[in-house]
Amino acid sequence: MRRAMSRRLPLTVVTTTQSVPLGERTTLRLGGPAARFVHATTAAELVEAVRTADASTEPVLLLGGGSNLVVADRGFDGTVVHVATKGWRADPLGGGIVQFTVEAGEDWDGVVAEAVAQGLGGLECLSGIPGLVGATPVQNVGAYGVEIAQVLTSVDLLDRRSGKVHQVPAAKLGLAYRTSVLKGTDQAVVLRTRFALTAGGMSAPIRYAELARTLGVDQGERVPADAARKAVLELRRGKGMVLDSADHDTWSAGSFFTNPIIDDATFTGVLIRIAQVLGSDVDVPTYPAGQGHRKLSAAWLIERAGFRKGHVGPGGRVALSSKHTLALTNRGGATTEDLLDLAREVRDGVRAAFGVELHPEPVFIGCSL
Template identity: 45%
Template sequence: MNDIVHRSSGALADSTMLADLTTIRVGGPAHELFRPTTENELVDTVRTVWQRGDHWLLIGGGSNMVVADEGFDGTVIHIATRGIDVVSQDDNSLRIRVQAGEPWDRLVERLVARGWAGMEALSGIPGSVGAAPIQNIGAYGQEVSSALEGIDFLDYSSGKLVHLSTAELELGYRTSVIKRGRVGVVVAAHFALTASPTSTARYQQLATALSVNVGDEVPVQQVRDTVLALRASKAMVLDPNEPDSVSCGSFFTNPIVPENIARALPADAPRWVIDDEPVADIVVPLGETPAPPPPPKQRMVKLSAAWLIEHSGVPKGFRLPGSRAAVSTKHSLAIVNRTGATAAEVSELSRYIAALVLSRYGIRLQPEPVAVGVELT
């Protein structure tokens, strides 16, 4: 496993156009751009920018971001720190520390190739390691929280480099304490993996593609290969040679709504109960009158954003007249840049889709990308 350890260095970016740093390829210039390539440079640069009182913006892999055509009138820090360190290892387990700028899928690829299980279903997700815990990335029955032990975090309020455990991160569906407002910079992430030749198929679509049942064990490399094929079929693997992949990946999160709202949808609308907790037994001594039971808890249900979009009248490949932004021809959740689209065109299409879904079903879609100077809904 020692050959996974590596280092790289870099220099300041040649261009300050933020379109060059984002996967959807929109965004104007940055007033000032730093590209720290070592951990010490990153910490020192961020502290200096904070001390100067600059308006600041972090960019890692740039896969989850839509930046305005006017650019960013402040300081941009493009995190290019890379490195994977083995913290501990035995025959059954591996603990690693990964710097924030490490490309996510390259990390997963290396781990799977060496027989370490725990993140194989997260293959093909674009972006960098530092962004993964911020929104608790997940796919096909796995979330990063299942392997994450914690992060090293440069805290804005104190200026100190601290360690936050997974409990302190308060991870949820595509969210964390950082996404909800704790300000700072992810410097590195800590993961724990298991030595295993197989992985459990936990998601029906993945199990179907593997020709197995949910709960069956499948070779980890086969899981990765199948996930990559599934994502590619939906234009969710960012390939510079594929026009349908110039995007942010998934543009909207799947809505989570109370069960009574889900029941109002047509019967064929996909839905998944996400907190169906069993009712605890109540023991009452003989001769005593039991207390009235508590009112039933309102269950929450996850819906398919793709289904809502398509059934609101937005087909795959849809674009507004004259716009170079379009819905992917492969998947309704991806908004793609059809060569030369502007952030304004991406924003206009996003707001149009969200308005149609709200009008048709009364459900407000939430964009997944970070909006910098633009309105996406």
């Protein structure tokens, strides 16, 4: 790895545009217009744009890659601040650890690719996830046995109440399964992130069984980081989880529902319901989720409730992905309300069949289930 490398892009002037279609800036390709749209390309511009918008009386929406947003058909009657900040830096800390500092507006998969190219391990299993860097700690993004919580060391946050910028350790972010103290609140804006990665070109230990099988290794082994990245991208493409404008299976917000976490007592009741519906000899997949709790597979529940891959929603304009039942997709010409109708059908069907409540993963703007 070359030492203390960084990339900086030229500063540009903040511009404000009126009535910008948000459907063009979300991976679902759904949503009405924003009344006003500000494009911020540096951290200083982002801070100023947010402070200026906060000084007004209208609502403010921070927009990154649009990969986890469901925007109402009527749009957003306020100011959208587009996070387009760029730049990264790699600083060796000793002991084979490298601090990788990245601005919030960088494309996430591009950052993973750069880390791998620089011989840094730790992010490769998170390859192919759409969106921007600033969203990853908010959701505690995870895939194939790795979560952001395992590599994140700190973030720089703009506190919108005080208007000040603080560096906050990852340990104070409340990082848990697909959540953090930043999720569900608009009181802080992520400006940049810092990750502790390992030099030497090897991956983090491969924990996910499907990925280990693809790589032909035992769980817990390390492989070259670029090999892990290629395998993850191959698996994600097979599930329609790598963005492709020509493939409607990728016109989605990724996994629409989180895997439900329930306590052991509730699980006993769920097993009874499953046995009544599917038979007593069914093997129900579960995963550890802390003492007295377990995680169920949302995809398994959806399929067993009768919703197969490709299940069609209103007018054929929306459907479950033909590759992955957790992805709700826009087949072209859909509305947000079409998508929500399909989501309600799936959620209610799983509840009716098994007594399990599915919760959506995306952020809803101006709409709800």
